[in-house]
Amino acid sequence: MERWNKVYDDIVTVFYRSLWKKAWPLWAGALALAFANIFMFAYARALGVFPQMAMWGSWIYNLMDIKVDAPFTAVPLRPLHLDIHSMINFGIILGVAMASFISEEFKIRKEDWRGYAAALVGGIFMGFGTVIMIPCNVGGFYTAIMALSLSGPVTVLGLLPGAYLGGLFLKRQVTKAADAVDFSAAPIGKPAKKVRASLQPYIGVAIGILIAMVALMFFSMGKPKFTGLLLFGAFFGVIFQRSRLCFASAFREILISRNGTLMKWILLSIAIGTIGFAILKSQGYQPMHFVFPLGLHTVGGGFIFGIGMVIAGGCGVGILWRSAEGYVRAWIAVAAGMLSSGAWVLIYGNQVGRGWLYGKPFSLGEEFGWFWGTTLVFLFLASFYIFITWVEAKKNEKN
């Protein structure tokens, strides 16, 4: 019996405490993300979330009798439950909700109107940023570099200064409030009490069962790929929620706090992913997948997106994932992002990638061969790493 108690303790320690009660180390999140992205690409497609959200926006306009096409040709307008790409987003939302409840981290996080106004402006910036830069931070930077699209590295020129500007705004806002704190004049109050154990883990398990049921439902409807992408999405959701791998923060902190730890792990993640993507693509498997048009719009759109993602409190995936953690700011940002990107065809008159605004897609693999293409990506990753370390070095000098 004692032996079985030990087995029980061991399972609880590994599968409950270390997975759900403690945050995952960043490296674990970065590695899991890279491999999951390679596997999902091999299975169907790579990770990106904003084109689906943009389509949802267009879909809502059409429900209101405003005829508008979805901005991204890769995600055409159709009812959401019939859209295979949206399964990733639904999976992320459900996976994050499950993880957040199991780990007792869910809360409806309300703010005052200033936070909501920032979310609205940030969401609109992201909405326009995504259709101009193509597509979001995760798709256009993270996955695009892995996919050997030259547009991927170029987005940094826009995202980094944009995130810096957004970060300055956030920092100013809170520093003003913190400077106004006067400990000597603080009224007497009672310490916050610890609340008893909550029902959250049970709700989390129920969401897990719901994910399994929806997955089985699509499977029984003869749509196994819908099931697959939903489950991949849920896994991505768990990775993001547990490891706090936030791309907006990765860009923001490089220049604001001179701390590039998070971005450095993301660069390692990209390096691993690039090898996987290059192997698949070099064998003729979807060679132009996630290779996006490149031009001045990549930088300009990246700048707008960079500002937006920081003041909205997360990049495309970030706001999607935080919406499932109860952040009201993220709900507003998702709605604003959907409705602004969803109206793009009405505003611009054409779909993303077409017309005067956009350049042509450039694949490093197709142009220079897969070996040299991969080498160039690694050179970029190394240069970015050195740049970050150089920025960090100034902080150490000051101390």
Added chain:
Amino acid sequence: MRKIKTFKISDKHYQVDMRGWVCPYPKYAVESLVKKLNDGNQMDLLVDCPSAPDDVPRVALAMGCSIPEVTQIGGGEWKIVIIK
């Protein structure tokens, strides 16, 4: 301007309630807050964004504070004890 709610719990012991301030606000605020705190005083920082229990102690430790305790006090809420 939005205010950060601050209470005095006892002599040299304060509670700063930053619940409702999403990330990265607590991390950015802690530098100013620690500067205002007198040496030897304790500040219990209440936060409700899941990154703060990791981020905030890192900033405070780099400023020479000690962090004797980080506890989850409810669903999605934490108390970070900072002593200057």
